Amino acid sequence: MIAPTTKNKLTFSTIEPGSGLEAALTCGNAESLKIINTSGLRGRGGAGFPTSLKWELAAKQPDEEKFVVCNADEGEPGTFKDRVILADFADMVFEGMTIAAMVIGAQRGIVYLRAEYTYLRRHLEDVLDQRRKQGLLGKNVGGKKGFDFDIQINMGSGAYVCGEETALIESLEGQRGEPRNRPPFPIDTGYLDHPTIVNNVETFAWAVCIMAKGAKWFKKFGTEKSTGHKLFSVSGDCRRPGVYEYPLGITIAELLDKVGGQDAKAVQVGGAAGQCIPRSQFNRAIAYEDVPTGGSIIVFGPHRDMLKIAANFLEFFIDESCGQCTPCREGAPKLLEGVEMLQRGQCSMAYLKELCSLGETMQLASKCGLGQTAPNTFLSIVEHFRDEILGRTPEKSK
Amino acid sequence: MLLTERERLRDELEKLVDSHGRQRSSLLFILQEVQRRHYYISEYSMQVIADLLDIHPVEVYSVVSFYSFLDETKQGQFVIRLCRTITCEMAGKDEIARQLENDLGIKFGETTPDGKFSLKWANCLGMCDQGPAMLVNEKVYTQVTPEMIHGILEDCRSKFGVHATALEMERQI
Ligand SMILES: Cc1cc2nc3c(=O)[nH]c(=O)nc-3n(C[C@H](O)[C@H](O)[C@H](O)COP(=O)(O)O)c2cc1C
Ligand code: SF4
Ligand code: FES
Numbered sequence: 001m002i003a004p005t006t007k008n009k010l011t012f013s014t015i016e017p018g019s020g021l022e023a024a025l026t027c028g029n030a031e032s033l034k035i036i037n038t039s040g041l042r043g044r045g046g047a048g049f050p051t052s053l054k055w056e057l058a059a060k061q062p063d064e065e066k067f068v069v070c071n072a073d074e075g076e077p078g079t080f081k082d083r084v085i086l087a088d089f090a091d092m093v094f095e096g097m098t099i100a101a102m103v104i105g106a107q108r109g110i111v112y113l114r115a116e117y118t119y120l121r122r123h124l125e126d127v128l129d130q131r132r133k134q135g136l137l138g139k140n141v142g143g144k145k146g147f148d149f150d151i152q153i154n155m156g157s158g159a160y161v162c163g164e165e166t167a168l169i170e171s172l173e174g175q176r177g178e179p180r181n182r183p184p185f186p187i188d189t190g191y192l193d194h195p196t197i198v199n200n201v202e203t204f205a206w207a208v209c210i211m212a213k214g215a216k217w218f219k220k221f222g223t224e225k226s227t228g229h230k231l232f233s234v235s236g237d238c239r240r241p242g243v244y245e246y247p248l249g250i251t252i253a254e255l256l257d258k259v260g261g262q263d264a265k266a267v268q269v270g271g272a273a274g275q276c277i278p279r280s281q282f283n284r285a286i287a288y289e290d291v292p293t294g295g296s297i298i299v300f301g302p303h304r305d306m307l308k309i310a311a312n313f314l315e316f317f318i319d320e321s322c323g324q325c326t327p328c329r330e331g332a333p334k335l336l337e338g339v340e341m342l343q344r345g346q347c348s349m350a351y352l353k354e355l356c357s358l359g360e361t362m363q364l365a366s367k368c369g370l371g372q373t374a375p376n377t378f379l380s381i382v383e384h385f386r387d388e389i390l391g392r393t394p395e396k397s398k
Numbered sequence: 399m400l401l402t403e404r405e406r407l408r409d410e411l412e413k414l415v416d417s418h419g420r421q422r423s424s425l426l427f428i429l430q431e432v433q434r435r436h437y438y439i440s441e442y443s444m445q446v447i448a449d450l451l452d453i454h455p456v457e458v459y460s461v462v463s464f465y466s467f468l469d470e471t472k473q474g475q476f477v478i479r480l481c482r483t484i485t486c487e488m489a490g491k492d493e494i495a496r497q498l499e500n501d502l503g504i505k506f507g508e509t510t511p512d513g514k515f516s517l518k519w520a521n522c523l524g525m526c527d528q529g530p531a532m533l534v535n536e537k538v539y540t541q542v543t544p545e546m547i548h549g550i551l552e553d554c555r556s557k558f559g560v561h562a563t564a565l566e567m568e569r570q571i
Contacts, residue, residue, distance in 0.1 A: 002540055003528050077483045077522040115467045116479075116523050118536040155430060157465035160521060174425030176464040192423065235485040235526035242527045272484070298485055298526070312484045316521055322464075 005084050007242035007259075011229055012089045012205055018136070020092075020208030024099045025142050033059065033103050036207060038215035040227035045071055045163075045200030046270065046294030047369075048226075051207065054197050057187040058104040061195035066106035068097050069172070069191065069198045072113045073156055073163035076271035077316060078296035081231040081243045082201040086113075086120050089205055090127040094151055096204025098141060099211060101149040104197060109151035112168050115158045124153055160320040164368050165198040167322070178322045179368035200294070202231055223249040226287035230295065234259045236268075237301030252291070253282040261299040266306070266384070271296035272313040273373035276306075278384040306385045307392075310378050311339045317374040328371025331362040335378050345392035352390075356382055408446050415450040422451060425461060429468055437477075438469040466520075474509045476554045479520035480532040486522075489529035497544040501551055514555065 024032045037052035058066060070093060074082040085093060097109045113121060128151055131137045141147045154172055161167050162177035169191050171177040190196020206228060210218045218228045226248035232255065235241045239260030246255065252267050261267075267277050269286060270293040277284060277291060284291050300309065314336040323329045338355040341347040359375030366372045381389065414431055418424035428447055432439050439462050448455040462468045480486075480495055499505055502515050509516040525531035528540035539550060 001538060002525070005527055074524050075522060078485060078526050079522075080524040080526055083524045114524075116520070116533060116538075119538060154426075156467075157426065157430060158467035158520075159465050171426065172423070174423045174427075174461065176461055233526065235529070236488060268484075304488070308487075309484060312482075312487055316483060319521060 005080065005242050006088070007234075007240055007244050010089075010231070010243075010245050011209055012085070012092055015092065015209050015212050017091055018095070020211035021095050021098055021136070021142055023211045024102060025144050029059070029103050029105075032099065032211065035215045036103075036210060039210045039218040040215075040222075040225075041203070041206055041210060041218065042226065042288060043200055044202035044206065044230065044294065046076065046273070046292065048288040048292055051199065051203055054187060054199070055100060055103050057185075058106075058195045058197045061188055063195050065108075065192075065194045066101075066104055067191045067194060067196040068100045068104065068106045068109040069165075069168065069196055070097055070109065070111040070201055070204060071163060071165065071168060071198050072111050072117070072201050073160075073168060074114055074117070074201070075160035075163050075320075076273060076294055076296050077313070078233060078235050078268065078271045078298040079294060080233045080235075081295045083117060083120070084243045085201050085205055085231070086117070086124065090124055091131070092205040092208045093201055094127065094131055094137070096199075096207040097151060098136065098149055099207055100197060100199065100204065102141075102144075102147060104195070106197075107148055107150075109149060110172060110191070111151060111153045112156060112162070112172060113153055114156045114162075118155065121153060121155070128153075159322075160316075161322045161368070161370050164370065167368070168198060169196065176322070178324050179370075181367070202295070221247040223285070223287050223289070225289045230286075230293075232286075232293075232297050233295045234261075234297045234299070236297075236299035237261060237264060237304070238299045248287045249285050251283050251285050252277060255286065255297065256282065256299065259297075259299070261301075263302055264299045265302045265304065266300045268296070268298040268300065268309075268377070269293045271298070272316050272377065273369065274376065276300075276309070276377045276380040276384070278380075280384075305388075306381045307339055307343050307389055310381050311336060311343070313377045314339060314374070317370065321370060321374075325365075325367040325371060327362045327365040328367070328374060331358055331366075331371070332374050334358060335375060339378070342389050343392065347390075349390075352382065404442065407443065411443060411446045412450060415447065420451055422453065425451060425453075425458065429458075429462060433468050437473040437475065438471055441470075466518075472509070472513070474514050474516035476514060476534055477516045477518060478532060478534050479518045479523075480506075481521070481523045481525070481530065482519045483522040483526075485526040486529035486531055491530045493544050494530045494532070494542050494547065497547045501547050515551070 041051045042048040137150050139148050141149050159177045162171045164179050166180035167177040186196040222228045229245050230248050232244045269291045317332045321328050359379045362375045418427050444458040445455050448458045506517050523531045525540050530542045531540050
């Protein structure tokens with residue numbers, strides 16, 4: 001039912017299973033942390049927080065009970081690389097969680113799997129069972145005395161906002177998935193108020209590669225601030241959509257070449273929460289310091305109506321907002337109304353400017369990343385596609 | 399509801415709650431399981447669960463109403479969720495939606511009178527390279543065309559006769 005998604009060779013397929021954990025067990029906690037730190041690995045979920053720093057902060061907490069959480073909520077529109085990793089490289093994800101557990105001193109790991117991926121669950125449970133039989137989970141993991149660690153799978157129930165790490169923790173605790181105020185951060189006050197690290201599926205898999213092949217090897221690729229390779233989920237108007245692995249720092253134009261999307265008029269980098277990059281800026285680099293992404297790349301061909309795209313994303317945010325804070329809850333519907341006015345050709349420049357300042361307020365005043373990023377696409381479309389969106393006649397929007 | 403039915407449900411919920419432990423953090427597990435077995439979480443169930451966990455029923459309701467995979471009204475045996483997010487929209491989800499409505503005779507948000515199918519929208523299902531995508535219960539369908547709809551629905555109908563139980567269904571999916 002699901003066609004092959006991976007379009008080029010993934011590094012994950014070249015790593016000997018177990019070699020990362022073995023290296024970590026041999027060199028110990030401090031040295032493992034140092035290796036991850038030297039590699040420059042940053043979170044693959046989108047925000048790009050340095051992975052070693054998160055682990056180090058959690059490791060320093062004196063608590064007896066700590067948790068490693070794998071964020072498999074993959075809800076960002078246009079993202080599907082975590083699905084591929086979970087289906088093809090589940091062992092590596094669990095191995096990465098185990099390394100993290102060793103480093104921070106955690107006894108329990110939790111995979112928070114989105115409800116839409118329930119069909120992956122049985123496979124994941126089988127892999128976990130296998131690892132228990134091999135002594136890679138349970139008591140004295142990998143033969144290391146006193147290192148007890150096991151992993152359970154918790155299911156989401158259909159809420160994009162639960163991918164935000166504090167909402168995810170709320171959900172794990174059986175609550176509504178409403179983001180918390182930060183601080184406190186999960187690294188000291190996480191699941192059931194214990195120190196908790198939350199990392200993306202892909203981040204754990206890269207941690208294994210780094211332990212197996214070394215920090216130097218990882219740093220050979222990418223840019224100074226965005227080291228290593230990254231998985232990209234490419235969809236939309238291109239000839240070869242799918243999952244690709246490339247070094248960070250690749251330009252949008254280069255990527256479009258690879259996927260057969262050269263005639264694109266715009267590319268959405270980072271999903272609904274990301275930015276809409278017009279053709280004139282295709283020489284920009286996909287990297288934390290330029291255009292960041294959790295991996296979502298959506299290609300818009302020359303015939304696409306940018307207002308329809310803006311409307312679709314806003315509907316998404318309205319649907320998925322948890323409703324806790326006003327800028328997000330009230331702002332997104334106002335922006336959608338504005339898009340509909342533009343579609344009817346009934347929006348004055350003065351009102352459009354007001355909408356843009358509303359968008360900026362949302363970016364500043366919303367409580368979590370959802371509301372902060374909800375206006376992004378609207379704002380980039382207004383900025384880059386004025387000729388297309390202003391002065392429409394109703395027929396044009398059909 | 400008959401008293402005996404209520405008692406049976408209460409028994410069932412008690413067993414379920416005890417199997418997860420009577421603590422607040424079990425709530426989502428419990429609700430997910432009730433949804434799977436009964437296709438919704440009734441007001442009565444919410445009250446019983448609240449009792450058992452020693453929390454206010456409003457707390458249970460607030461969780462049920464938050465998540466899109468938990469329902470307050472009874473859903474069909476097959477819940478069809480069509481992705482409406484951007485790449486599936488570009489791939490032609492509107493035609494799929496129309497055909498689903500035509501073949502089922504219901505609109506989005508509704509359940510067929512025989513209780514077999516519910517039709518819902520979903521946001522990105524993580525199948526964007528192969529849209530339009532939809533889920534039927536746990537099963538994912540990709541590159542769906544309007545012609546395929548009839549066959550998919552017939553597949554669901556033929557899998558189980560009128561006597562199929564929830565558990566039998568689960569095994570077959
Ligand atoms: C609304 C929202 C949704 C998010 N969804 C996800 C998600 O599905 N997967 C993910 O890994 N991170 C998601 N994040 C980011 C997480 O909050 C967190 O930064 C990430 O899991 C950290 O892992 P990393 O450092 O390994 O990337 C989301 C953030 C926000 C604000
Ligand atoms: S920004 Fe939106 S999703 Fe985030 S807490 Fe506020 S209302 Fe909820
Ligand atoms: S947009 Fe439909 S599966 Fe992602």
